[in-house]
Amino acid sequence: MTTPTTPVLGTRRVCQIAVVVRDIDRAARHWSTFLGLPIPPTITTASGDKVGQTYLGEPSNARCKLAFFQMDNTVIELIEPLGGASSWQAVLDEKGEGVHHIAFTITDTAGRTRSLAEQGLSVMHQGGDPATGQFTYIDSRDKLGVIVELLEGYK
Amino acid sequence: MTTPTTPVLGTRRVCQIAVVVRDIDRAARHWSTFLGLPIPPTITTASGDKVGQTYLGEPSNARCKLAFFQMDNTVIELIEPLGGASSWQAVLDEKGEGVHHIAFTITDTAGRTRSLAEQGLSVMHQGGDPATGQFTYIDSRDKLGVIVELLEGYK
Numbered sequence: 001m002t003t004p005t006t007p008v009l010g011t012r013r014v015c016q017i018a019v020v021v022r023d024i025d026r027a028a029r030h031w032s033t034f035l036g037l038p039i040p041p042t043i044t045t046a047s048g049d050k051v052g053q054t055y056l057g058e059p060s061n062a063r064c065k066l067a068f069f070q071m072d073n074t075v076i077e078l079i080e081p082l083g084g085a086s087s088w089q090a091v092l093d094e095k096g097e098g099v100h101h102i103a104f105t106i107t108d109t110a111g112r113t114r115s116l117a118e119q120g121l122s123v124m125h126q127g128g129d130p131a132t133g134q135f136t137y138i139d140s141r142d143k144l145g146v147i148v149e150l151l152e153g154y155k
Numbered sequence: 156m157t158t159p160t161t162p163v164l165g166t167r168r169v170c171q172i173a174v175v176v177r178d179i180d181r182a183a184r185h186w187s188t189f190l191g192l193p194i195p196p197t198i199t200t201a202s203g204d205k206v207g208q209t210y211l212g213e214p215s216n217a218r219c220k221l222a223f224f225q226m227d228n229t230v231i232e233l234i235e236p237l238g239g240a241s242s243w244q245a246v247l248d249e250k251g252e253g254v255h256h257i258a259f260t261i262t263d264t265a266g267r268t269r270s271l272a273e274q275g276l277s278v279m280h281q282g283g284d285p286a287t288g289q290f291t292y293i294d295s296r297d298k299l300g301v302i303v304e305l306l307e308g309y310k
Contacts, residue, residue, distance in 0.1 A: 007191030013227040017172055017257060019300040030298035033274060036162030072168040073228040076257075078300070097300035099254035102172060102231075119188060143185035145174040145233075145252035 008115045009104050015151065016068075016075045016103035020092050024080035027097075028067045031076065040067045046129070048084055053127030055085045060125075062086035077103075087125040087137050087147065101137060103149040109136055112150055119143075128154075163270045164259050170306065171223075171230045171258035175247050179235035182252075183222045186231065195222045201284070203239060208282030210240045215280075217241035232258075242280040242292050242302065256292060258304035264291055267305055274298070283309075 021027040024042055032039040042065045045051075049061040062084030069076040079100055081088035091100050106112050113123055113136060121140045124147070128134035133154035140148050176182040179197055187194040197220045200206075204216040217239025224231040234255055236243040246255050261267050268278050268291060276295045279302070283289035288309035295303050 008189060009191075011227075012190060012192070014172065014229050014231070017169065017254075021300045027298070027300055030274075030295075034163060034271075034276070034295070034299060034303075035167060036164075037167070072166075074169050076169070095250045095253065097296065098250065099172075099257075099301055102254075116189075119185075121189070140185075140189070141252065143182070144189060145176045145182055146254055148189075 008112060008119070009106055009150070010108075010112075011104050011106060013104065014074050014102055015105045016077045016101075016149070018077040018079055018100045018103065018149070019098065020079045020081070020088050020100040021097050022080065022092065024065045024067055024078050027078050027080075031069055031078065035069055035071075035076075037069055040069060042067045044082070048086070048127055051127050051129040053086075053125075055087060055125045058085070060085045060127075062088070064088050091147070099146065101147040101149045103151055105154070106150045106152055109134055109150055109152045113138070116140075121148075128152075163267060163274070164261055164305070165267075166259050166261060168259065169229050169257055170260045171232045171256075171304070173232040173234055173255045173258060173304070174253065175234045175236070175243050175255040176252050177235065177247065179220045179222055179233050182233050182235075186224055186233065190224055190226075190231075192224055195224060197222045199237065203241070203282055206282050206284040208280075210242060210280045213240070215240045215282075217244070219243050246302070254301065256302040256304045258306055260309070261305045261307055264289055264305055264307045268293070271295075276303075283307075 063082040065080040124139035125137040136150040218237040220235040279294035280292040291305040
């Protein structure tokens with residue numbers, strides 16, 4: 001096999017490691033103690049139907065609560081699903097608490113997702129808006145063992 | 156609640172994100188294509204009974220195969236269990252493929268594990284030898300949503 005030289009993503013930096021949890025306030029308290037960092041504010045996302053969210057190809061009104069711990073070299077994100085059909089809830093239901101995805105900051109979501117589709121890695125859950133940027137979860141579980149997220153234009 | 160200022164770990168750098176998989180050669184091929192990095196060599200660990208390995212307090216002869224992708228800011232590790240009682244096999248059996256742990260490079264494993272035990276975070280799986288260093292998996296699943304690994308003296 002030849003050595004691959006063209007990363008599909010255009011980056012080799014993991015910008016977030018995201019853990020889906022049942023109770024974000026409880027998890028944030030424990031992470032705060034563990035890391036020696038202040039408890040971060042939680043953010044509740046807009047209802048999915050306001051931001052063009054889709055899950056498995058269907059419109060979704062899912063929301064979640066998020067909290068972010070800034071580490072020295074990456075970010076640890078906590079996610080609590082708040083109802084609606086989503087990969088957050090599906091992973092929590094299927095596997096319990098655990099890492100939901102590993103994220104990469106990219107450009108050209110449309111082009112990257114086309115390239116990934118050629119590798120058999122398809123979009124499972126997508127949303128976001130022009131103000132905050134776009135998230136795209138790729139169902140890479142069968143091939144990579146974990147979902148990956150493409151983030152474009154996030155503030 | 157006061158702002159925590161003393162990290163139990165002494166670090167806020169995630170040094171590895173480890174994914175447990177059933178077939179490391181297959182997973183490494185897919186990650187290689189995805190990241191645009193060469194397929195790394197796989198390493199087979201010493202039998203656990205040769206390196207003082209314990210799992211849930213009992214000696215373990217477990218082994219695994221490992222592969223490492225060096226990212227710009229961290230390392231993505233793949234783990235394939237090769238038999239014997241281990242957290243690698245237990246997580247794979249219970250949840251299927253997915254992130255097994257997030258790792259931190261630390262000093263003073265004994266002191267850190269005592270501090271973590273006071274937070275209700277106990278050692279679940281430990282091993283390594285003076286030549287390569289020591290790994291300690293903490294069963295932080297209930298509190299943090301994911302296992303964390305303490306690595307000391309790894310080359």
